[in-house]
Amino acid sequence: MRYYSKDHEWIEVVGDVVTVGITDYAQGQLGDVVFVELPAAGTEVEAGKEAAVVESVKAASEVFAPVSGTIIEANAALEATPDLVNSAPEGDGWFFKLNLSNPGELEGLLDEAGYKAFVETL
Template sequence: MTLYFTKDHEWISVEGDTATVGITDYAQSQLGDVVFVEVPPAGTSVEKGKEAAVVESVKAASDVYAPVSGEVIEGNAAVEADPSLVNTAPESDGWFFKLKLTNTAELDGLLDDAGYKAFVETL
């Protein structure tokens, strides 16, 4: 399993040609208390850099972008039922969706853990 990050504060955990996507701890801390999450249903095609999910907090509503292109194989029903999972476990149980990768070369432009931490320090 390999973990990548985007400058839009999404994380993606890749195992083979399957990936799990969520938002980072930094992102949830900036949003504040998450009150609503909408994840894409299975079968949805997502495109790298395009809107894939929605997260709303007491402060703001934000789009969650697809870090890579693929087909959604599962949306996290638990996070829709209990949006606070995004705050309490953003990089584990608070994931948004799983997808089947359609272009693994898109992973090349993403940040590793050290790169993401360095990026966040500049904000």
């Protein structure tokens, strides 16, 4: 199942493992991504708090954890090829994976239709 946050992150949930990235809308607003700072495995993240940083030719921006949990993997490919965030933001350009600690937090996120409707208001 895929969910979206109003901070323009997407998450894909498989069991209790959550993959997190930024949406196509977010990467379009950032422009060409040149650097990504990712969390280390074992890092505890809280929903709504900064978990990673993405830098583009325009600006640096935080990537927030849409849900709480423990980081189990960062996307090492982004270190060498940060522009994957631009070319495949909702695919190979994912940022990190975590073990979900509070499934109830999913209820505060949007489905795809809800996110598209939200973006249309911006």
